[in-house]
Amino acid sequence: MTAPITTAAASPAGEVLPRKSYLNDGTTVRSWLLTHDHKRIAILYLVSVIIALFLGGVFAMVIRLELLTPGPTLIEALTYNRMFTLHGLVMIFMFMIPAIPGVFGNFFLPIMLGAKDVAFPKWNLTSYYVYLAGSTLMLWGLITGGADTGWTFYTPYSTTTATNIAPVMLGVFIIGFSSILTGLNFIVTIHTLRAPGVTWFKMPLFVWAIYATSIIQVLATPVLGLTTLLVAAEHTFGFGFFDPARGGDPILFQHLFWFYSHPAVYIMVLPAMGVISEVICAVARKNIFGYKMIAMSSLGIAFVGFFAWGHHLFTSGQSAFDAGAFAAISMLVGVFTAIKVFNWVGTLYKGAIAFTAPFAYICGFLFFLVFGGMTGVALATVSLDVHWQDTYFVVAHFHFIMVGAVIMGFLAALHYWFPKMFGRKYPENWGLLAAGLIVLGFNATFIPQFLLGNAGMPRRYYEYPERFAALNVASTAGASLLAFGFIIIAIYLAIALKYGEVAGRNPWGSRGYEWNVPSPPPTENFDAVPVFTRGPHEYQDVTEELAKVGHAS
């Protein structure tokens, strides 16, 4: 029996699904695969990124199982090296980068702006197929040749390894193109397709987050593209761009690589932050504490994030001056994040919080973001990084942000917007249970890894000294719990797709613009150009509205 989600706006008995929505507007396979509808493209992405998440998760479990014992456990060294390469590449390029923008950005950006579609719907579809093509090529390369370079493919190892990395590099290049197309589409949409009344500072905060993300995607990804081409060329033809024996410079690779890959982490985290801004207002039924601060800090993170890449090179022999400069800049990103955290917590103040699965994910997100973010600041403190660089401390830090923050954000989005996307509610009790398992499992997996890093266990170690064994076992146990949580979510969401209680237009009583349209929305989103009468995060006049119409819209 599902607990009532929220307000009187919750579906009274007798809610029915709209007869025609984007889901049944055309039921052939062709109408799905060749759709121009941003919502259907979002669903296509959703299917793909979920598969990618599970695939990456399988590789993660293999890694953790192998690390149960200090010596060889399940697989041999070369296979292990391929496993962590697969895990990293699949998770980052096939899940983390495209997930929230590709699924929720695609689905909701136009609706949140009062538009009927994104600026270039055909390019939107193209970006999906480019993503598929690149992913296929990359996976094929990984499975047949089996790159063993790690996802960071540092030279000269990557350019001289016997494994064939060229298809993997080209696959990443192509996926990058998809990222660029998506970002481009979103930026143009935000600039040109806002409905009347949706001024910049009336846009939902999710849109601001997507905007900042898209700017990074468009500016940073080409540099990765070039770098993958250079590495592929060097590996295949022996060009010597990065090979000291031919006059090349391996540190040049590191600079080029991290110039993309550091802003890339903000591509991953900013959309999740945007989701939190949306969800927190709805579950607390309260206005966002500092709208402008959150909006501007997204842009701030995007901007400053471009200048911080050198903190990945602290132990490469760079000069103290460079190290200091990059360290100081990295600190600034931490400040922008702190601003957001204070504003989110401030949003809870004097709110009316409903403890639901999305809120559970917000709690997880907040704790993990603060802890992960602060350890990021700690890593940026140069003298400390000397000890931690390339150890499990770094691994724990980025998993805290990528899994702890981003995936919590993804799950919050999935649960919050599930009713809107599919017209049905998920079972709340199972939602809370799974959220608890995930938060618990996550802590159990990654807190031991911070301690492993402190103790000095390096990354990418197939075997390790005896003294690290206990913490590794603890981490693997946690990982099993975490995996279990994800499987439970997959099951109940799949069931809810068909058998969930009909949600109605606005089961959360949210003020977000997307809740003005039916659940699920029609293909055209709106019948006429919508006029939104108030901001998407404003709840202060809820009482009057309740008195007038009996439910908060």
Place this chain on the structure above:
Amino acid sequence: MQASAARKMTPEGWLEPPPLPHHYDTVENHQSALRFGMWLFLGTEVLLFAGIFVGYFVFRTYFPESFEQAARHLSVKLGTANTLLLLTSSLTVALAHYNAEHGKNRNAFWLIMASVAMGAGFLGIKAVEYTEKFHEGALPGKFFTFSEITAPGGPVFYVVYFFSTGLHALHVIVGMSLLTWVAVRCWRKEFSPTYYAPVENAGLYWHLVDLVWIFLYPLLYLV
């Protein structure tokens, strides 16, 4: 792709503009979105080439002699010819844009094809240069056997040379394809004062291709 067969010929001599996509409210909005999108895309192309320019500057600092020696072995004549070809083709493309904007589709067609021809000429000259390099042994990395370059860093210069000019040549080919496609649409008289964005956008792309060469040329050939 708007089916031009469905569009009727207007009395002015061009096809009526394609139907406005359903999610745009005005033609102006649509055209400005297309333009903005192309500018953003050009931004990504600039960043793509930025990396190789960084590589150029880094290695030039490491190996100033060999870069100078290698530059002296590049044919300034051919390089200048290529520069003139691209500059002129940018001019014709700009004129084509002007013509398309005024509905003069046939003029636009010939101007664009002139640009395409000049692009082909550019590629031809590049082919000549590349062949010469192959014979000289002036090749990147492990294929380098060009004894005229005595200072260290010769192979690296040619990595930068071939990669940057090769990537650029690829973009020339892409640009030529875009222009040809647009030219076909000019032949079909698709463009009018209310609808000429494809010509403008293809032109913008071609200008970028030209611009990249304007930076490559002095750095590789002249300095």
Place this chain on the structure above:
Amino acid sequence: MNEIMRRLLFLPEQASTFAKDVDNLHYFVIIVTMVSSLAVGFTAIAFFWKYRRRHENQATPFVSPTPMFEVLAISVPLAFFLVWFAIGFRDFVRLSSPPPDAMDVYVMGKQWMWKFAYPEGPNSIGVLHVPANRPVRLLITSRDVIHSVFIPAFRVKMDAQPGRYTETWFTATKPGRYQILCTEYCGAQHSKMWGEVVVMAPAAFDEWIKEQQRGLVARQDVLADETSQVTPQGSLAQWGKQVAVYQGCLRCHNVNSTEPATGPSWVDLYQQPTKLTDGREIVADEAYLTESMMEPNVKVVAGYQPLMPNYQGKLSGPEAAAIVEFIKSLRSDRTVQATGGEE
């Protein structure tokens, strides 16, 4: 207190002078992190409890931050971050500045082992002996791909890169054995690329190294590898002289007097302030000497032509190190030991 925190955080023992400083900053940062995470967490929970939704139609006020809140939200975290930056940077500068009297050790990473060489010999694989309480400078390079020397007990780490030397230093405080781990992924046996630092009491170390050097001339230089065209014998400097002869260095560089030839004389060259053709003044340290072999025309000494050929790929890492040691040994106030090899 230090010990409690150290154990709580699973940190290894503190076996260098640097380790204590690093750990103190670590405690500061981690405590603030834990406190702030818990504060945020508890505040969220407290708010959740106090402001839970009590009935279906509950309303909420419009609350927005005061300017003071915004100022505090920015300045408090920024203040902490900048303090940590300042302390960390100061310590990092210290770590990047080896004292001039540090004992040098050449470290070469190669898939998948560590090789160590003292300028006066001996050489070893996998085990590095150092004295306690004396600064030791590591001059690190790699034979193939990027590796990284990590000594957790010292809190010290530096990448080993092919084609160049990086350096770091430490002063070990406690005799004992401390593990070295390779910490930059380098292929199949990356996770077994371990070594050991054996820290000995200073007197014990002095005796040990004398003992090692006694039997040196007859012993094959372990640092060499099969591709060296000169069979090394004796100390690194002696080997360096042989390599210099073989590679033709002595055709342009004088080793018997300070008179310049086609190239600058090597006598008294080490650590000499040198003016370059572009007006810069540099000190001829190990890095410069190595750079002169690998990229000779980047920094040319004033008054000389950029004629020196490039030895990139012609000299292996150890050979270059040996030549540097040879140059270091050439002092006009000392006669050069010319054993083995001829002009």
